[in-house]
Amino acid sequence: MLRSGLFRACGWIAILGAFVAACDNPSGVRELNGVSSYARDQHVVVTNNSASPIFTIVVGRNAEARVDYVWPPCVDTAKCPPVQVGDSRVHPYGTLILDPSEKEVVVHWWHAVPDKFGVQRAGDFGVLIVPLY
Numbered sequence: 001m002l003r004s005g006l007f008r009a010c011g012w013i014a015i016l017g018a019f020v021a022a023c024d025n026p027s028g029v030r031e032l033n034g035v036s037s038y039a040r041d042q043h044v045v046v047t048n049n050s051a052s053p054i055f056t057i058v059v060g061r062n063a064e065a066r067v068d069y070v071w072p073p074c075v076d077t078a079k080c081p082p083v084q085v086g087d088s089r090v091h092p093y094g095t096l097i098l099d100p101s102e103k104e105v106v107v108h109w110w111h112a113v114p115d116k117f118g119v120q121r122a123g124d125f126g127v128l129i130v131p132l133y
Contacts, residue, residue, distance in 0.1 A: 030107075030128040037107045039132045044091040044105055046083060053082035054109045055122070058091045060098035061106050061129065067097060073122035075112035082112070093132075105130050 029038040034050030037058075048054045057071055074080035083089045096105065107130055113123035 028131050028133055030130050032126045032128055033124075035107075035109050035126055035128070037128045037130045039105065039130050042093045044093070044096065044107065044130060044132075045088050046091070046107055046109070047088040048083040048085055048109075050085065050111070052111050053084050054111055055080050055082050056089065056107060056109045058096055058105050058107050060096060060102040061104040062099040062102055063097045064106050066099070071108075073108075073110050073125075075110075075120045075122050103132055105132060 028040075029036055031037075035046065035048055035054055037044060037046045039045075044058050046054075046056050046058070055074060057073075059067075098105070107128040109126045109128075110122045111124040112120040115121050
């Protein structure tokens with residue numbers, strides 16, 4: 001049986017909707033590749049259930065768009081302690097760069113991966129947009 005273009009489009013929309021619902025739920029928890037984050041009680045919590053430690057930076061979505069800053073992704077465990085596998089890191093709102101009217105934060109995360117010489121560098125980047133509650 002031939003399917004119309006509208007029928008096929010609706011099928012893809014349903015599949016995409018199911019994927020988005022799995023990663024973006026109403027409770028505010030966001031997840032990507034084993035890294036999840038949510039905001040509650042004036043804190044942003046980042047949990048690492050990926051395959052290896054992650055490094056993070058959390059900044060307000062509005063602040064990120066207007067602040068001219070450069071943050072080199074750090075993989076030096078002495079200067080930038082990573083979130084170990086199975087652990088969480090709590091970021092109090094007071095420690096974040098936030099505009100007064102922020103409704104979301106951007107959680108940037110990455111792994112330390114070896115380059116062709118075996119030197120650790122930042123790689124496997126991910127981003128989560130987390131609503132503030």
